[in-house]
Every structure is written in C-alpha cells, then in structure tokens.
Amino acid sequence: MLLPFFQEDLVEAGCDEAGRGCLAGPVFAAAVILPKDFYHPLLNDSKQITEEQRNELRPVIEQRSLAFAVAQLDHKQIDKLNILKASFKAMHLAVKKLQAQPGLLLIDGNRFSPFKRVPHKCIVGGDGKYASIAAASVLAKTYRDDFMKELHNKYPRYNWAQNKGYATKEHQAALDKYGPCRYHRKTFRLDYSQPRLVTMTPSVNSLSLNSEVAVSAE
Template sequence: MELVEAANETVIQQALVAGVDEAGRGPLAGPVVVAAVILNKRRRIKGLDDSKKLSEAKREALFPLIVERALAYSVIVVEREEIDRINIFQATMVGMTRALRGLTPAATEALIDGNQLPKDLPCPARAIIGGDALEPSISAASILAKVSRDRLMVAMDAHYPGYGFAEHKGYSTPGHLAALQRLGPCTEHRRSFAPVKLLLDQGQLF
C-alpha cells in the first residue's frame, strides 16, 4: 500500500494517459497479446515507433527501457481457446480492457490504436487510426505486445517442432501453410481461422 501511495504522489501532476495496442490478430496460431503503457514524461525514451517499423533488435533494445521508465505497464495474453470461443475481434477488445484494468496507477484516459473501442473500458478513451506511429504511448504498447508475443511463439516452436513458429510467428506464410498441410493443426492453431478450419473439416486431425 505504501508503495502505491508513493507512486501516486509522484504522478499526481501528470495526466495518466495510457497507450494501448495489440500484436497477433492475424496469425493462424498462438495468442493475441495486448499491452497498455503509461509513459513518464520525465523519463523519455528515444526511438519509439510502430513496432512493425522497427527491427527485431531495436524492439528488443527498447523493451527493457519501456519496462524500466514507464509509470505503469500491463501485458495481457488472450489464449487461442478464448479467441476461438469469442472470435478474434472480441478477444482483442477483451484484452484491451484487461490491459487497462491491470495498470497501477490506473489510467485517466486511454489512447487505443485502431478505429474501435471496447464497450467496458475503465476510463474514457479515444481510438486513433495509425496511433502506433503517432502517439509514443501507443508505440510503447505496440513494442511490449510484439516482443512479448514473439517470445511466446519462439517458445512454442520448441513444443511444436516442424511448423516454423520461431520464424513466422504463426502468420500464414507459404512455409507455415505447407507445414499445416503436411502435419495438420496443432493445439495452438486457431480453429476459427479459415485455413485451419478447412483442414479440420476435411478430417485432418492432429
């Protein structure tokens, strides 16, 4: 309690604006990861940008700086089972809400990348198209989400060899599609996504 109170005292003069972004909406396998970040204006981080525009080495270098210097951050993993149960759009919306609720101190406003807002956010929010390249807090969230998800997919590659998860991170590359045809889906493949669903409908069970 004392630590939380002390943190609140240091940020009371700052608007607690959280950037929110996700990684992994499009892949055929693995989770979607959502991050929320409240940056500290007194501890600026150079080089923030849309994670897709940064090299892997640059993202990995920025990740610990964001974790160290942010006023608050939260990373949420929405697993494959939930994605298939409620669909990828709803899973992303749920992840955004959970990420914002996981911030301490809590955000007073959220800036969310894209053109859609979840209905049950814990604070007022604005959707910003292309926000991951425009708002530093969203850029920071995109980096945390991307790096966190990539690490999960590399670890997944060791459990499910042959699919190439460490290289393509679950996206529908030619190599991934060929592995799907050869091996069939594994437990981390999203059953609700067309290429996987088609194989399952054809009876190619893992």
C-alpha cells in the same frame, strides 16, 4: 517524431495488441503509461523497427514507464469470442492490471469496446503517432514473439520461431503437409489438406498457457 501525449490534463495509457492476424497462438495486448517527457530515438510502431530494436526497447519501456501491463487471450478464447472481441478483452485485462489508474485510453485502431468508465480515443495508425501506443505495441509484440518461440521448441514443423504464427507460405505449406495442431485457431480459415489435429502436448510453463494471465509493474 512521435507525440508525447494526446492531451495534458489526464493520465494517458497507450494500448495495442499483437497477433490479431495470426493463424495460431494467443493474442497479446499491452497498456503503457509513460512520463510525458519520455523519449527514445528507436521508439516507433513495432512493425517499423527490427526485432533487435524491439528487444532493446522493451526493458527501457518497462523500467521508465509509470506503469505497464501485458495480458493475453489464448486460441480457445479467440475461437469462442472471435478475434476482434478477444483483442478488446486482452486490452481490458492489461488496463485492469495497471498499477496506476489512467484517465484516458489511447487505442490503436478505429474500434474499441469501452472499458468501465474510462474514456478512450481510437487513433488509426496510433502506434506510429503516439509514444505510449508505440510502447504498448513493442511490449505486446515482444511478449508474443517470446511465447511463439517457446512453442516452436515443441512444434518445430511450423517454424513459429520465424513466422510467429502468421500465414506465411512456409506456415501454410506445413499446414498442407501436417494439418493444424492444438494451438491453431479453429475458427480461422486454414489452408490444409489433413483435417486431423496434431495431438502432442507441449510442456510450456503455466504463465504462458493461462489465457487471462497478465504481467504488470509499476
């Protein structure tokens, strides 16, 4: 069973990211402040529940949280900063957009770049231990999956609707056959035989393409 909080005195925001290990697309991050009595039987690390369960949880988290925010950094920023720094920056953007000021950040993982003067606690496997981190993992994952499904409509050859940009055998086979497109991360080691970039430009909405846009709500 997930723990409701790390300590009782400070307002906690759980933070997590999605897409760090992908070959294409942005990295998404979420920050969530839950009421201390929040409970949902499905809530868990987003990797441990099904897509259907994540989609069921997302509106519950958004409606019942005290505050939540989702932010992203695109493939260009990832190539510029490196994926670790980009993940931290995406978390910073999400925390910055929160409508309530947290007194402590709970970070999934073992490293983090401090955010202003807000203390943080890194927790390995935190998305399977604390409710607020698990909630952040669900939001980050569902928002990113929606983004990659949208891109799939313009780049169906990579089947991002299914693999979401991860290095599956199918994705690698498509890279071998077609080469990368503009949304692939150039600094990641890609296994493909054709170096020429695909030049088609998808007409996805401006919200999805803005590398630092964030969605937030109280």
